[in-house]
Amino acid sequence: MSIFEYNGSALVAMVGKNCFAIGSDRRLGVQLQTIATDFQRISKIHDKLFIGLSGLGTDAQTLYQRLVFRHKLYQLREERDMKPETFASLVSAILYEKRFGPYFCQPVIAGLGDEDKPFICTMDSIGAKELAKDFVVAGTASESLYGACESMFRPDMEPEELFETLSQALLSSVDRDCLSGWGGHVYLVTPTEVKERILKGRMD
Amino acid sequence: MGDSQYSFSLTTFSPSGKLVQIEHALTAVGSGQTSLGIKAANGVVIATEKKLPSILVDESSVQKMQTLTPNIGVVYSGMGPDFRVLVRKSRKQAEQYHRLYKEPIPVTQLVRETAAVMQEFTQSGGVRPFGVSLLVAGFDDKGPQLYQVDPSGSYFSWKASAMGKNVSNAKTFLEKRYTDDMELDDAVHTAILTLKEGFEGQISSKNIEIGIIGADKKFRVLSPAEIDDYLAEVE
Numbered sequence: 484m485s486i487f488e489y490n491g492s493a494l495v496a497m498v499g500k501n502c503f504a505i506g507s508d509r510r511l512g513v514q515l516q517t518i519a520t521d522f523q524r525i526s527k528i529h530d531k532l533f534i535g536l537s538g539l540g541t542d543a544q545t546l547y548q549r550l551v552f553r554h555k556l557y558q559l560r561e562e563r564d565m566k567p568e569t570f571a572s573l574v575s576a577i578l579y580e581k582r583f584g585p586y587f588c589q590p591v592i593a594g595l596g597d598e599d600k601p602f603i604c605t606m607d608s609i610g611a612k613e614l615a616k617d618f619v620v621a622g623t624a625s626e627s628l629y630g631a632c633e634s635m636f637r638p639d640m641e642p643e644e645l646f647e648t649l650s651q652a653l654l655s656s657v658d659r660d661c662l663s664g665w666g667g668h669v670y671l672v673t674p675t676e677v678k679e680r681i682l683k684g685r686m687d
Numbered sequence: 688m689g690d691s692q693y694s695f696s697l698t699t700f701s702p703s704g705k706l707v708q709i710e711h712a713l714t715a716v717g718s719g720q721t722s723l724g725i726k727a728a729n730g731v732v733i734a735t736e737k738k739l740p741s742i743l744v745d746e747s748s749v750q751k752m753q754t755l756t757p758n759i760g761v762v763y764s765g766m767g768p769d770f771r772v773l774v775r776k777s778r779k780q781a782e783q784y785h786r787l788y789k790e791p792i793p794v795t796q797l798v799r800e801t802a803a804v805m806q807e808f809t810q811s812g813g814v815r816p817f818g819v820s821l822l823v824a825g826f827d828d829k830g831p832q833l834y835q836v837d838p839s840g841s842y843f844s845w846k847a848s849a850m851g852k853n854v855s856n857a858k859t860f861l862e863k864r865y866t867d868d869m870e871l872d873d874a875v876h877t878a879i880l881t882l883k884e885g886f887e888g889q890i891s892s893k894n895i896e897i898g899i900i901g902a903d904k905k906f907r908v909l910s911p912a913e914i915d916d917y918l919a920e921v922e
Contacts (some may be wrong), residue, residue, distance in 0.1 A: 560799075561795075566790075568789070568790075569788045569789065569790050572787065572789035572790070573787060576787050
């Protein structure tokens with residue numbers, strides 16, 4: 484049993500037209516036992532930057548706290564928010580610091596960069612960045628998610644359509660994975676607003 | 688002078704509230720060769736005298752102006768060896784920033800970190816302050832910027848500034864000549880005229896150094912041929 488499959492997780496982010504959506508499942512388990520159905524995997528760094536952390540729950544929480552710490556200091560020193568590309572480089576550097584005793588997490592980063600251009604990326608647990616123009620996935624349900632996204636994704640979707648597509652991809656993929664599920668949590672981000680929605684899926 | 692009793696230890700304040708070593712460091716700067724900087728609307732120019740101790744010195748091997756990052760340059764007044772140490776440290780800090788964020792370091796951040804290094808040397812045991820004041824010229828997302836950093840570690844942003852031997856004359860001259868909407872070329876001419884004011888001997892491309900950074904965000908030191916062109920325009 485891999486440490487990455489201890490808690491179970493599913494994460495996906497997609498790029499739309501001047502917007503992005505990032506979604507996760509809500510289950511926290513201890514191997515086969517479900518102990519929470521409202522676990523927060525996606526967190527806001529600033530209004531136009533979100534990070535989801537899949538993998539071991541404790542590492543996801545601690546890593547998030549460290550990243551918020553770094554970002555707050557950056558904001559104070561540089562008097563501006565971090566760009567998503569910069570933040571991704573920072574996460575990669577922080578993960579690689581622990582190369583021989585890593586955080587058991589796979590981050591999914593999504594944000595709006597200069598001129599509100601959507602940016603998504605994922606990386607492995609030691610910081611190997613993977614940029615994508617369409618979608619990125621992570622977690623125990625990642626194989627199903629790859630398949631679902633590949634078939635459902637189209638470029639330049641409007642926000643509402645993007646939300647629908649991402650939600651369908653997420654819910655259908657976690658149904659094929661016993662370690663993730665119990666609903667979904669999706670953030671839809673446009674240059675003007677952030678919409679947070681809870682999805683109702685199969686509660687098993 | 689009651690202060691002289693307290694000038695032996697760097698880390699001790701004198702009764703008048705001064706750190707005498709820093710005052711002495713500023714004196715060392717004040718007796719160094721003149722350097723100045725001017726911030727134009729579309730760039731920054733920094734310039735310095737390059738008086739060599741003898742005609743036998745190979746002047747092409749001496750470079751007082753240094754690049755810290757492709758878009759930030761620096762010049763000094765004071766002790767050359769101290770300057771080289773600071774340049775080394777600043778370059779390393781700039782590269783560390785880039786390694787972490789994969790972004791070029793903003794000018795204010797680099798200036799702040801360099802100033803922090805200079806301040807450390809005013810509060811540690813067994814060291815002395817740096818005997819240099821720096822003029823840092825850079826161009827980043829916030830536009831052209833010019834900063835002066837003193838041996839105490841304090842830094843200021845300037846529209847135009849001078850340091851070294853001829854500082855008061857040079858500053859008066861700059862105050863009269865400076866305009867907010869100056870173009871980079873005008874700023875270079877003004878810089879040359881300001882240097883000329885207090886220059887002992889004949890000014891030429893071999894005994895001054897000029898560095899510019901424009902909207903292309905690339906700092907470069909002008910070649911002697913380019914300086915000759917500007918000198919000809921000024922005559």
